[in-house]
Amino acid sequence: MIIIAEKINGSIPSVAKAIAERDADFIKNLAKAQSEAGVDFIDVCASVETAVEVETMKWLIELVQEVTDTSIAVDSPSANVCAEALKSCKRPGLVNSVSLEGDKTDIIFPVIADTKWECVALLCDDTGIPRSSEKRLEVFAGIMERAKGYNIDPSRLHIDPLVEMLCVSEDGINIIVDVMAKIKAQYPAIHLTGAASNISYNLPARKMVNQAFVVLAMNAGMDSVILDPLNRDMMGLIYATEALLGNDEYCIEYINAYRQGLFGTKK
């Protein structure tokens, strides 16, 4: 499982405060703790006003790189900010994200074309998030066509089918499972990703829904996820699910992760 650590995000109040006060230690500690949880990417999202976003992103990225070698996920709703901020990264990371909205792919894909950068692509376009499975697969086809134009291999893409709130769903996550299965059948090397917590908006005891969702999504082919890696129960469930799905013979990785203290009762 590819883990994208979500905690350095200016939409979280404590992080917004640290950014406003330029509290470097707070950011560095958050980067270090997430890196020690064995993640693949540390997401960096400033969530500040446009005029200072690039500058803030660069400040955050440099702090993260001072304390860890973990690759960075450069996260902004603006493709131009992503394109600018990724220049501060010492090594290839992940652009979070493009979609078929506006000129996002036209800005990002040429920048990462001849690099090892990976990219999250959301299955939405200028009309929003398509309701049906068919329409999402059309958006997917559009993204793949553009990626092909820039020689970006499917294995560098993390497709986020965009999970909607379970509380308004009549058939659970059936649409998402269907979309994921069809994408994986077409491109076995592609990554399928998603935020672990969007599913549970407006529901009580959200962690129950988030946890069950991640287990079921992994079963449906999701191999990349955006979450809080300091959530020990979620991490334990992910390692357990890998073993149950037959991806961890004799539970060796599960047992190692436990011994490293990534989940289970804190010692």
Added chain:
Amino acid sequence: MIIIAEKINGSIPSVAKAIAERDADFIKNLAKAQSEAGVDFIDVCASVETAVEVETMKWLIELVQEVTDTSIAVDSPSANVCAEALKSCKRPGLVNSVSLEGDKTDIIFPVIADTKWECVALLCDDTGIPRSSEKRLEVFAGIMERAKGYNIDPSRLHIDPLVEMLCVSEDGINIIVDVMAKIKAQYPAIHLTGAASNISYNLPARKMVNQAFVVLAMNAGMDSVILDPLNRDMMGLIYATEALLGNDEYCIEYINAYRQGLFGTKK
């Protein structure tokens, strides 16, 4: 999901002590607490020496019936004890269990033939637990043939495909998922059951493995489970999974269960 509450079991030290001391209040409290967790059956297993097993089972069953109307799962490795103990039950419950071992079905099936009793059937025979999917399905066919002989409808059977320890598995739970899918395809009305905790023997942080297993097993068709209903996280995950699988439109049952206090932070 059909929940079979497992806590009145003489193999649990505190219960063994209560049985030895004939501590009626302890047993009644356990029955009441499990019943209030909204379970479908309360399992009763004496786990005492054979000479006093029937008498002990009857004592336990009467205590449970004093405090709740929840149906009882009469649980003993001896089919004769089950056949004798079920006479003490005020209403039809669940026999736990038969298999193709010895004369178990020959003892139990005639007793429950013209009743509303349900029955757990384990997919093993005198040679033990079959390794392959094919062999387990042969045992299943044998059980169904005998059930048919007594006119026991598939909807009264809870088939337990017998989950083995994950720590010795090379391919996770693939065999079990395969067996469950084939059984459900053949008999859509049959129940698929299992103990939530056998999967995690010899592993650390067992609850992580148990929880992920139940979610994946539900996805594969398991609709009945033997567990501790006072484990609030497990109960929350089960309600969440029902909603994610599309069995709980708009999460109405999930929200109701939360409001009843069955999971989430204790109030």
